[in-house]
Amino acid sequence: MTQPTNSRLSAFFSSNRAALLTLLALILLPFIVGMMDGESPMMVFANESGNSKFAQGLAIEIFILALYALSFDLIFGITGMLSFGHSMFFGVGAYLTGISIKTFGLSLPATLGLVFIAAIVQAILFGLVLPRVKGITFALVTLGLGSVFHIVVMSSELGPYTGADVGLQGVIVPAFISPANERLRFYFIALTILILVYLLYKRFVDSPTGRVCVAIRENEGRARMLGYNTFYFKLAALTLSSLTAALAGFMHTLYQPIVSPNIANMGFTVTALLIILIGGVGTLSGALVGAVVYRLLDFGLRRYIGESASFISGAVYVLFVLFIPFGIVGTWKMKSLQIKQGWQRLQKLFG
Amino acid sequence: METILDVQNIHTFIGQYHILQGVNVRVPQGSITALLGRNGAGKTTTLKSIIGLTPPREGKVIYEGKEVQGARSFDIAAKGIGFVPEHRAIFRDLTVEENLKIAERVKGDYLRKRDFIFDLFPDLKRLMTLSGTALSGGQQQMLAIARALVPENHLLLIDEPSEGLAPVIIEHMMKAIQLLAKDSTIVLVEQNFLVASQLAEYYVIIEEGRSVQAGNMKDLVNDKAAIHRYLGAA
Amino acid sequence: MNTFLRKNTVLLITLAAILALFIAAAQGMEKKDFVITLLRGLSVGSLTFLVASGFSLIFGLLDVLNLAHGTLFMIGAYIGWTVFVRPDTFVDLLTPLALILSGFALGDVYPLLATRIRFGLSLKRILPWALVFTSILLFGWILPRYPIAIWNVGNYGQSPVTYSFMADSGTRLPVLPAAFTEISAPLALIGLLLASILGAFGLALFNNTAQPLKLNWKKFISFAILLLVALLTFIFNDSLTAALTGLSSNWLFVIAVLVATLSGAGLGALIESTLIRPLYIRPIYQLMLTLGMSAIGIEIVRAIWGRPEFVMPKPAFFNGSGGVCPATNFADWWANNCSTILLLDGRVRVYNEIFIPIVGVIVLISIWMLLQRTRLGMVIRAGVQDREMVEALGINVRRVFTMVFALGVGLAALGGILAAPSMGLSNAMGESLFLNALIALAIGGLTNYPGAALGSVLVGLIQQFIIKYGQIGIAIPFTDIIFKPTPPLVPASTVLLMVIILLILPNGLLGKKE
Numbered sequence A: 001m002t003q004p005t006n007s008r009l010s011a012f013f014s015s016n017r018a019a020l021l022t023l024l025a026l027i028l029l030p031f032i033v034g035m036m037d038g039e040s041p042m043m044v045f046a047n048e049s050g051n052s053k054f055a056q057g058l059a060i061e062i063f064i065l066a067l068y069a070l071s072f073d074l075i076f077g078i079t080g081m082l083s084f085g086h087s088m089f090f091g092v093g094a095y096l097t098g099i100s101i102k103t104f105g106l107s108l109p110a111t112l113g114l115v116f117i118a119a120i121v122q123a124i125l126f127g128l129v130l131p132r133v134k135g136i137t138f139a140l141v142t143l144g145l146g147s148v149f150h151i152v153v154m155s156s157e158l159g160p161y162t163g164a165d166v167g168l169q170g171v172i173v174p175a176f177i178s179p180a181n182e183r184l185r186f187y188f189i190a191l192t193i194l195i196l197v198y199l200l201y202k203r204f205v206d207s208p209t210g211r212v213c214v215a216i217r218e219n220e221g222r223a224r225m226l227g228y229n230t231f232y233f234k235l236a237a238l239t240l241s242s243l244t245a246a247l248a249g250f251m252h253t254l255y256q257p258i259v260s261p262n263i264a265n266m267g268f269t270v271t272a273l274l275i276i277l278i279g280g281v282g283t284l285s286g287a288l289v290g291a292v293v294y295r296l297l298d299f300g301l302r303r304y305i306g307e308s309a310s311f312i313s314g315a316v317y318v319l320f321v322l323f324i325p326f327g328i329v330g331t332w333k334m335k336s337l338q339i340k341q342g343w344q345r346l347q348k349l350f351g
Numbered sequence B: 001m002e003t004i005l006d007v008q009n010i011h012t013f014i015g016q017y018h019i020l021q022g023v024n025v026r027v028p029q030g031s032i033t034a035l036l037g038r039n040g041a042g043k044t045t046t047l048k049s050i051i052g053l054t055p056p057r058e059g060k061v062i063y064e065g066k067e068v069q070g071a072r073s074f075d076i077a078a079k080g081i082g083f084v085p086e087h088r089a090i091f092r093d094l095t096v097e098e099n100l101k102i103a104e105r106v107k108g109d110y111l112r113k114r115d116f117i118f119d120l121f122p123d124l125k126r127l128m129t130l131s132g133t134a135l136s137g138g139q140q141q142m143l144a145i146a147r148a149l150v151p152e153n154h155l156l157l158i159d160e161p162s163e164g165l166a167p168v169i170i171e172h173m174m175k176a177i178q179l180l181a182k183d184s185t186i187v188l189v190e191q192n193f194l195v196a197s198q199l200a201e202y203y204v205i206i207e208e209g210r211s212v213q214a215g216n217m218k219d220l221v222n223d224k225a226a227i228h229r230y231l232g233a234a
Numbered sequence C: 001m002n003t004f005l006r007k008n009t010v011l012l013i014t015l016a017a018i019l020a021l022f023i024a025a026a027q028g029m030e031k032k033d034f035v036i037t038l039l040r041g042l043s044v045g046s047l048t049f050l051v052a053s054g055f056s057l058i059f060g061l062l063d064v065l066n067l068a069h070g071t072l073f074m075i076g077a078y079i080g081w082t083v084f085v086r087p088d089t090f091v092d093l094l095t096p097l098a099l100i101l102s103g104f105a106l107g108d109v110y111p112l113l114a115t116r117i118r119f120g121l122s123l124k125r126i127l128p129w130a131l132v133f134t135s136i137l138l139f140g141w142i143l144p145r146y147p148i149a150i151w152n153v154g155n156y157g158q159s160p161v162t163y164s165f166m167a168d169s170g171t172r173l174p175v176l177p178a179a180f181t182e183i184s185a186p187l188a189l190i191g192l193l194l195a196s197i198l199g200a201f202g203l204a205l206f207n208n209t210a211q212p213l214k215l216n217w218k219k220f221i222s223f224a225i226l227l228l229v230a231l232l233t234f235i236f237n238d239s240l241t242a243a244l245t246g247l248s249s250n251w252l253f254v255i256a257v258l259v260a261t262l263s264g265a266g267l268g269a270l271i272e273s274t275l276i277r278p279l280y281i282r283p284i285y286q287l288m289l290t291l292g293m294s295a296i297g298i299e300i301v302r303a304i305w306g307r308p309e310f311v312m313p314k315p316a317f318f319n320g321s322g323g324v325c326p327a328t329n330f331a332d333w334w335a336n337n338c339s340t341i342l343l344l345d346g347r348v349r350v351y352n353e354i355f356i357p358i359v360g361v362i363v364l365i366s367i368w369m370l371l372q373r374t375r376l377g378m379v380i381r382a383g384v385q386d387r388e389m390v391e392a393l394g395i396n397v398r399r400v401f402t403m404v405f406a407l408g409v410g411l412a413a414l415g416g417i418l419a420a421p422s423m424g425l426s427n428a429m430g431e432s433l434f435l436n437a438l439i440a441l442a443i444g445g446l447t448n449y450p451g452a453a454l455g456s457v458l459v460g461l462i463q464q465f466i467i468k469y470g471q472i473g474i475a476i477p478f479t480d481i482i483f484k485p486t487p488p489l490v491p492a493s494t495v496l497l498m499v500i501i502l503l504i505l506p507n508g509l510l511g512k513k514e
């Protein structure tokens, strides 16, 4: 065990080369885009508007989406629970942040604390129905819960708080991370959060708890036979997922000038599904890849096609389902048979 | 004697598992042929491959002189093959009568065959209006066989008819099968060697997805070594 | 009897609780309010049932959760509206539609054709793609040049909203007949036929699973019929349009209902045979696929009919006013076709609150008869339990699948067009009703047909009673407080009911235990 640190370090570098290079590229991204546009790094640091700032904005949106998709991959791809109410996890974070800052004037840390508490509470709420209903019925129940949340948010009675169908606006973000004036800082904070959460998720999946979650996906009956109380494991995954999604919602409210009620509807759950489907279900890194592809595709389509962009993305989604079912990362990894086997069992679970 | 069914070297996959790895079965017209082998050897899969429920990936299934492998299973069945599956597969939500009616291939099949079926299994007569769930195991088995008799079938694939039945009922079942063999050909999967040896003229032994031995049942009865090797102590 | 009681204690207690709740609800309001609320509940319940029953039939037999069902309900409404308000557009569409379908009508012929022709391996790979791509190109080239008189979503004066409004006031906006642009009529017709055949051929090559053993000559007959329809509707386009526009609104409504239902069924058959079928081996992907289709469907509706909501006029039979209206007895109503009728002092809208529930009951009974009395129903009931065995009996289960999918979507579309005059048309109409249907099914039992009916009625009643109490308020016992449930509580209450019932009976009220 007395390996020289040197070689261990180099082993670490060589085995994570792709990830580290990506990280480096992301750190340099604002400056490179700036340079291509003739802005000096100083101008980038000063958050002057230009292509660099624009690219940062797009990247921040991608990071938030990636966080959200990661949280969905944890419960669907890893644990095998198909929830159609996932947008509620995100929406609770987003709306609670907006309301507590705007209406109740809470500080940022207090808000974050509140969001986390709410996230745990809603995970338990979803968890309540877990032991009773499985598979398809779970999907339906969560769909129902999510829809109610959307309807409540949209209701005119709550208009003063949620902005009803117009959306929540006028949330004053503390100056030090204002997405308008301090975007570079926001960019790096969002990047850091994403990396930390991603590493945490990796650890979680490799941990004993995570392995039980995978076992639940593959065959819940067998996992229970091995003596695990699958309920607690599912609840753990749900809680972690809820926390992450709420965190993503929290950042979404800080970043976006208007929180549209669309983030609470079924369509936004579909977005999460779409992202991990593009990237590869159950791969974690697929959520990241998928978020990039999805957001850039959506951005490009909206720019060049306009209104009917969501039609095209729907079509892309259908094509993915039909022809590239394992997603980008999944197809990439296909050589290892295990993923495929796991998938088949996952499908049988719902079959 | 003419061959009604000729299974030539079929390979069948379920998912990515290579279940059948070369099965040959030749069934002479008008005979009873038994498929023998241990649990999990691939007997059921062979029957399902013949009728197209698990279509073979390689090899040929020749029925009445025509290649049928790869065709859709309802097309194969409609050529005159009746299937009595392992666990009877009685339709629970249908009454006994409907369970028979659904097997009609030509309108009126059921009315034409009703009396014949009642002669064969008199018990069914008084059960007609019950739902499929209400039947005992033996009655379900009778119904499953009766169902295969409704349409004009030339070949019956019967999977473990004696499974879980009391000796008296097995007797009855055997008589029925012998009676049926008078005007149709039967492929029989049977774990109970005693039953199989009394019924069948020919046999094929399947071992780990391959057909390893075939011939006349009379010869097998005397071949204690083969029985011991392939079928366990019997 | 005793065993029945013992086995179903939980169910009976739950039903009793619901009944008690219902009686309590009835105590709190006047008789006329009660009657109206009850009928409205039944009306919403009937519409919910039309969606829920189709959905549950599909789920029961095919194991496909068709999440696009709500969208298809909405599409049914929009199609029906088009026939009702713009018959000319409908007539214009007939020819290209028949041509597009004709290629697909040949179905089984393609796989047989493919086995006759020997391709090289690389060609075999490329060919389907090339065919489909060519077909899409051809469609993309011809369809925009094909003359279809249509409204203009971007221009308020010619938008569906205006057409609807005018139709409601009894006038028709004049429509300019469209003409071929940059393409000659024969070329366009032949091009469409060709594109359709190429596309169908390409798609057939994609799922080259099992081969049929022999050619089915019926396919050629349906192909010929479609061609004939295309030709006839093309030649007699003008006279057909004139005939439809001249019809009374009652007959036009009947035609609209039929067309919407049949197009729904056709759409269902198409979806099942092209998109759903390749995915039976990957059930989760089917779920995702239907989800995607739902999103696409909404976008298509937005693109064609626009985003603003509009109403569909009621047929004259239900739209009379003045004179003795609101009618107090049946004879008066019949003579004047009053839009409303007085029932126990309550003013009831005939179309919404009487006609729709009646249709609901008729559909309930006819589907029940179909399931219990016909051979198709027998095959469906058997197939729900064991598809393989049905197939081993020599029955083409795939075709039954397609039929059931078509039936289910047709029912949803029927619900859509029936709902259009009472709910109005909007991009969101499918979503809310689909949610109702899901809740109804979760309550009643996912694949249980009577359960679907029971759940739908419960959902409808609860919603309407809460809406009513939102207006009149609930006096909370022993206090002076009057509690008024707010609109968000309406969906919330049904979801709550669903969650409670699922916690008590995980398979729903009438669902079978696994």
Ligand SMILES: Nc1ncnc2c1ncn2[C@@H]1O[C@H](COP(=O)(O)OP(=O)(O)OP(=O)(O)O)[C@@H](O)[C@H]1O
Residues within 6 Å of the ligand: B014, B015, B017, B019, B037, B038, B039, B040, B041, B042, B043, B044, B045, B046, B086, B191
């Ligand atoms: N769906 C499946 N997935 C994976 N393996 C399967 C599947 N179905 C069957 N097998 C395997 O195929 C092999 C043959 O099965 P089959 O049912 O044909 O055996 P059998 O000879 O009929 O056995 P028995 O006498 O117990 O009925 C077995 O090893 C079984 O485990």
Ligand SMILES: [Mg+2]
Residues within 6 Å of the ligand: B043, B044, B045, B086, B159
């Ligand atoms: Mg077997």
